[in-house]
Amino acid sequence: xxxxxxxxxxxxxxxxxxxxxxxxxxxxxxxxxxxxxxxxxxxxxxxxxxxxxxxxxxxxxxxxxxxxxxxxxxxxxxxxxxxxxxxxxxxxxxxxxxxxxxxxxxxxxxxxxxxxxxxxxxxxxxxxxxxxxxxxxxxxxxxxxxxxxxxxxxxxxxxxxxxxxxxxxxxxxxxxxxxxxxxxxxxxxxxxxxxxxxxxxxxxxxxxxxxxxxxxxxxxxxxxxxxxxxxxxxxxxxxxxxxxxxxxxxxxxxxxxxxxxxxxxxxxxxxxxxxxxxxxxxxxxxxxxxxxxxxxxxxxxxxxxxxxxxxxxxxxxxxxxxxxxxxxxxxxxxxxxxxxxx
Amino acid sequence: xxxxxxxxxxxxxxxxxxxxxxxxxxxxxxxxxxxxxxxxxxxxxxxxxxxxxxxxxxxxxxxxxxxxxxxxxxxxxxxxxxxxxxxxxxxxxxxxxxxxxxxxxxxxxxxxxxxxxxxxxxxxxxxxxxxxxxxxxxxxxxxxxxxxxxxxxxxxxxxxxxxxxxxxxxxxxxxxxxxxxxxxxxxxxxxxxxxxxxxxxxxxxxxxxxxxxxxxxxxxxxxxxxxxxxxxxxxxxxxxxxxxxxxxxxxxxxxxxxxxxxxxxxxxxxxxxxxxxxxxxxxxxxxxxxxxxxxxxxxxxxxxxxxxxxxxxxxxxxxxxxxxxx
Numbered sequence: 240x241x242x243x244x245x246x247x248x249x250x251x252x253x254x255x256x257x258x259x260x261x262x263x264x265x266x267x268x269x270x271x272x273x274x275x276x277x278x279x280x281x282x283x284x285x286x287x288x289x290x291x292x293x294x295x296x297x298x299x300x301x302x303x304x305x306x307x308x309x310x311x312x313x314x315x316x317x318x319x320x321x322x323x324x325x326x327x328x329x330x331x332x333x334x335x336x337x338x339x340x341x342x343x344x345x346x347x348x349x350x351x352x353x354x355x356x357x358x359x360x361x362x363x364x365x366x367x368x369x370x371x372x373x374x375x376x377x378x379x380x381x382x383x384x385x386x387x388x389x390x391x392x393x394x395x396x397x398x399x400x401x402x403x404x405x406x407x408x409x410x411x412x413x414x415x416x417x418x419x420x421x422x423x424x425x426x427x428x429x430x431x432x433x434x435x436x437x438x439x440x441x442x443x444x445x446x447x448x449x450x451x452x453x454x455x456x457x458x459x460x461x462x463x464x465x466x467x468x469x470x471x472x473x474x475x476x477x478x479x480x481x482x483x484x485x486x487x488x489x490x491x492x493x494x495x496x497x498x499x500x501x502x503x504x505x506x507x508x509x510x511x512x513x514x515x516x517x518x519x520x521x522x523x524x525x526x527x528x529x530x531x532x533x534x535x536x537x538x539x540x541x542x543x544x545x546x547x548x549x550x551x552x553x554x555x556x557x558x559x560x561x562x563x564x565x566x567x568x569x570x571x572x573x574x575x576x577x578x579x580x581x
Numbered sequence: 582x583x584x585x586x587x588x589x590x591x592x593x594x595x596x597x598x599x600x601x602x603x604x605x606x607x608x609x610x611x612x613x614x615x616x617x618x619x620x621x622x623x624x625x626x627x628x629x630x631x632x633x634x635x636x637x638x639x640x641x642x643x644x645x646x647x648x649x650x651x652x653x654x655x656x657x658x659x660x661x662x663x664x665x666x667x668x669x670x671x672x673x674x675x676x677x678x679x680x681x682x683x684x685x686x687x688x689x690x691x692x693x694x695x696x697x698x699x700x701x702x703x704x705x706x707x708x709x710x711x712x713x714x715x716x717x718x719x720x721x722x723x724x725x726x727x728x729x730x731x732x733x734x735x736x737x738x739x740x741x742x743x744x745x746x747x748x749x750x751x752x753x754x755x756x757x758x759x760x761x762x763x764x765x766x767x768x769x770x771x772x773x774x775x776x777x778x779x780x781x782x783x784x785x786x787x788x789x790x791x792x793x794x795x796x797x798x799x800x801x802x803x804x805x806x807x808x809x810x811x812x813x814x815x816x817x818x819x820x821x822x823x824x825x826x827x828x829x830x831x832x833x834x835x836x837x838x839x840x841x842x843x844x845x846x847x848x849x850x851x852x853x854x855x856x857x858x859x860x861x862x863x864x865x866x867x868x869x870x871x872x873x874x875x876x877x878x879x880x881x882x883x884x885x886x887x888x889x890x891x892x893x894x895x896x897x898x899x900x901x902x903x904x905x906x907x
Contacts, residue, residue: 465842
């Protein structure tokens with residue numbers, strides 16, 4: 240969104256390489272792993288400072304696990320998560336705490352993130368206390384008042400409890416709580432998905448303003464492609480544990496390269512009264528991430544599948560602004576040349 | 582002239598509140614013809630689901646239908662004795678909900694549940710009912726229907742469960758299908774499949790559809806006409822083209838402008854300030870006036886009532902009434 244930034248300002252704040260988070264499915268008396276759910280399987284991306292990357296995909300694609308793996312709320316088995324020059328996965332857990340201050344997460348359900356027995360003042364001040372921000376309680380209270388005012392919550396209500404606020408207000412309290420420790424990167428995991436559209440626009444505007452004022456970087460995890468198109472600079476599309484396509488938002492929406500991205504965009508209901516969407520492109524359901532199909536993981540549902548897709552897993556091939564994990568983007572694939580010619 | 586399948590007039594549903602009974606649905610009128618789809622849209626708490634439940638007398642206690650007249654397939658719903666009402670549910674109108682798991686019985690196979698629905702309304706043998714159940718499964722797009730009817734609900738994916746629910750709803754060949762947020766719990770590629778199915782069913786069988794949703798994209802994909810609900814009342818109705826393309830009520834306009842997909846990238850979204858009022862705390866006069874950018878002198882005092890616009894579009898708004906009068 241900060242279009243004025245020069246190239247030098249926008250070094251990646253976060254680089255993720257080959258991230259792998261598998262969950263064991265245990266069986267037998269010894270509870271040995273009988274199978275693995277490949278929630279995140281060789282995921283790589285980066286985010287430039289002050290910008291927004293949207294991680295999109297349908298339920299079970301692994302997008303939420305990516306967010307949690309970055310903060311080590313779940314432990315990845317492999318890969319690198321380089322945040323401001325440090326590999327978070329190589330650090331001992333004790334060394335994570337100061338870094339967590341710079342990397343905060345906002346979840347979908349604010350009621351589940353806000354302790355119902357704590358007053359709003361303490362909910363917002365808790366992180367400051369943990370990280371030693373503010374000289375004393377008075378100073379912290381002052382800062383809470385500023386933060387609440389910034390997210391448009393009446394600071395006179397700081398003695399109230401979370402249940403006394405509406406859904407949109409609670410999500411703004413969660414944002415204030417995250418901002419209290421002065422993060423550089425905010426992971427928003429479906430942060431506006433539970434909100435009504437008139438309230439969602441209030442929260443999206445707030446996130447947009449905060450980014451401009453504070454130079455925040457966002458990883459926006461969502462299934463809502465309308466929100467993605469509106470606020471993301473870049474988009475990464477996930478399917479069955481892998482990023483199948485990434486690129487700049489406008490390019491990706493204008494000319495999606497991967498057949499899954501194409502199907503996903505085609506499935507979004509049209510809001511133009513003069514035009515309705517065509518019939519569903521993709522048939523059938525997403526296969527289980529515990530037993531992903533061989534070859535390309537999307538081949539069982541892909542309308543453009545051919546023989547190579549069923550046996551060989553595609554690498555990520557370069558596209559105009561990113562990459563696509565599809566043989567149709569492989570310049571040496573004869574089939575791709577054929578399709579282009581026709 | 583097509584046949585009127587649903588006619589509801591002056592519908593009032595109340596719940597006990599701090600100060601007597603509160604109308605969560607306040608004088609709502611709805612009409613749907615055979616083969617037609619009406620979308621009832623609104624944000625959470627506006628009363629749209631309660632309106633839907635009231636049509637089949639399913640309002641949960643301590644709520645009750647206080648006033649109004651409902652006719653489904655020519656029958657006066659509020660006057661029906663219980664046995665006739667049971668027969669109407671299913672045969673006259675059937676209902677599907679957002680979360681199929683809460684409506685499906687987990688200890689019965691989905692096939693048994695379809696068979697039960699068929700035999701509740703018609704005297705057919707077990708073999709014949711099973712054959713029809715498999716046909717219904719095929720019709721709603723469940724692959725390998727002869728095998729899937731022996732599956733338990735937990736063995737099916739979310740999209741397949743919703744299809745099974747629709748198969749059960751269709752078992753008695755209802756004239757009206759009431760679908761309350763039928764795709765909200767589903768992924769967008771699966772949602773597209775279910776929306777296709779709802780379109781096909783209407784075209785093939787002339788079934789009428791009342792679609793309850795908060796998603797204006799779904800409204801655009803499925804509906805012929807739209808009714809927008811706010812704080813227990815309808816505030817604008819009309820054809821899909823007019824309500825989505827030329828909305829007149831400031832609330833409908835605000836809803837459309839706050840959709841990120843319709844906004845230019847990076848531009849500020851239009852906000853509707855404040856939050857949806859809760860039942861029992863409805864504002865005076867026009868209920869939208871505290872959040873309305875066009876509110877003026879009469880709005881806090883006087884209920885605007887309907888202003889008739891073109892081609893059956895109408896809006897409940899003083900500002901629109903003034904525009905039309907001048």
